[in-house]
Amino acid sequence: MKKRVGVFVCECGTNISSVVNTVEVAEYAKSLPGVVFATNYKYMCSDPGQELIRKTIAEEGLEQVVVASCTPRMHGKTFYNATEKGGLNGYLCEMANIREQNSWVHPDKEEATAKAKDLVRMTVNKVLLNKPLEVQTIPVTKKALVIGGGIAGMQAALDIAEAGHKVILVEKEATIGGKMTQIDKTFPTMDCAA
């Protein structure tokens, strides 16, 4: 696979750019081996931000994408999708976490900018070894098991059954109803429990 990495540095409004010099990080990224394009943008996760990724993949013929922004636990899926829309396999996108694990915890601008560069360098190194991966699918048996026949089990079983699916309700006692059958009246309406 060709090494054509695009690096997109997010400012996250001022969440990142108030501490990290994103222009400097993008400039630095351009100097890294394999990187053919780098830029910074206000909000990478916004529609125009995603559109920028999609367009750049086509225009610059990118083969790998690095988004330096928030945690991948937050927007991993977003940029996976943006990469797919650009015509690349979504697994060729990696994120560098320069918000939660950098700008939000390090007040010193110089140190935070240096760390952002390190994280971008690390992520570029990794993404160069990424391979396109295919999502697999498995069949689904459309039958549910509910363990316990008290209020919770009965309600869940009824809701699933009403949606048109088969349910096996397993109860260890001889009757369903659980503790509810032993209760007299219930608060706050004082209606009968059974």
Next chain:
Amino acid sequence: MSINNENWEPTIIVFACNWCSYAAADLAGLNRLEYPANVRIIRTPCSGRMDPLLVLRAFNRGADGVLLSG
């Protein structure tokens, strides 16, 4: 930089499990809990994935400290 230099800062490599420690580091960010900037976090799928050789590799390449967390 030499350890004898008074401006010396150690390089700390953290291998953090995606499901707990990495998420905790995110949470630290969310709560703006400051910590020294010479910590670099590498995301791993689980601390069980950590091969001892990766720790040795980090030391071998000049890391001053390695934290495995998961």
Next chain:
Amino acid sequence: MVAVAQHPNIELVTLAEVTKVAGYIGNFDVTIKKKAKYVDWDLCTGCGTCWEKCPEKKLLDDFELGLGQTTAIRVAFPQAVPGKAYIDADHCRVLNDRKCGICEKLCPAEAIRFKDQDEYVTEQVGAIVMATGYDLFKWEEAYGEYGYGKYPDVISSLHFERIASAGGPTGGNIVRPSDGKVPEAVAFIKCVGSRDDTKGKSYCSRACCMYTAKHAFQVKDKLPDSESYVFYMDVRTAGKNYEEFYQRSLDAGAKYIRGRVSKIYPRGNKLVLKTEDTLLSMALEVEVDMVVLATAMVPSEGARDLARVIGFSTDKDGFFQEAHPKLQPVETFTAGVYLAGACQGPKDIPDTVAQASAAAVKVCGIFSKERLATEPLITEVDINKCSGCGFCVPVCPYKAITLEELPERGFTRLVADINSSLCQGCGACLPACRTTALNLKGFTNEQIVSEVDALCL
């Protein structure tokens, strides 16, 4: 309850336990143990001839928590669903090698089967909802100051429910268990086992404040001349119309006293409570006829074992662990297994119903698809490098690795095989692999080394 039994899509299996679960989301293989009932339920009509004639009539009734008596062949209670008879094997004379067999002779449907055995069946399901509920904290084992259960008129709140119930052993008349007398004063003690680090559990059981308000109200409602005391640490009424209900209980004349009861002891045929009123800063002695303890909710017996069988975790108190306390309160760490009700943590009825419906929606979400997508970030095997040592097999927490025979140049050798549906991509197998035949897609050895190298320039 009847709606559940009559629903064409629900198969009801009572007197049964799940003993084994294998497989993964969308494709679980479940083994269910159906306990011997000694009655053919296809034939039993629930007519009642058998339990009317059963000679074992003085067994303690579990359903009435020992407040009533029952027979060896029985239904759990008159409105039980399904309303079929079963035999209690511990107490049936025939099953304990004594002479009897009256039920067999009299059953008009000829449904009695003394030779019935436990039966194991396997089922294939796509999703599992855990709804195993709670048990009550065994206060008798912990609270010596309340008599370790030796005073018959110190009872739990569930006992009180049976006493207050029109279908219960007293026909709904609030009387003392010891002598059947109408109590002139009833004391309710909250947080017995809850919020007590020294003897019980650290957590709040959430429902007790409200059901105690209900019980205190019921005493004043049914016995206007009797006193109803509630001893409490705090009153927690966070729920729609809950505070109003508590006020209604106060308006009815329930007396709330803020203080822990330090001792209960008998005086004549009364019970004396030594306590304090912390709002008045004074010690108190209160004489009552009956004490009702609002005991903590604890995970139901066997919940921990069941969690182990299915393969997900429990929290520090033994409740089932949700995947995230706020954002995934219904999911577990095992895909396709969901939580409903008090098995996840103490809950009242509205919260239980809401969580059960949420779990049902999660299940329906899975069932709305013909096939499920799986994350491709899983382990792959380089069969050219794999030596078949098998070190990785026991390491895998998801039982996703097996050794398979690979025919090669007239020989067969063993190589590791990854079940892509079971593998969760944790990578625990990688350090176990001596030949680096295993690699984790998305987190390969090469990728992590490249990250390390980039950072340690």
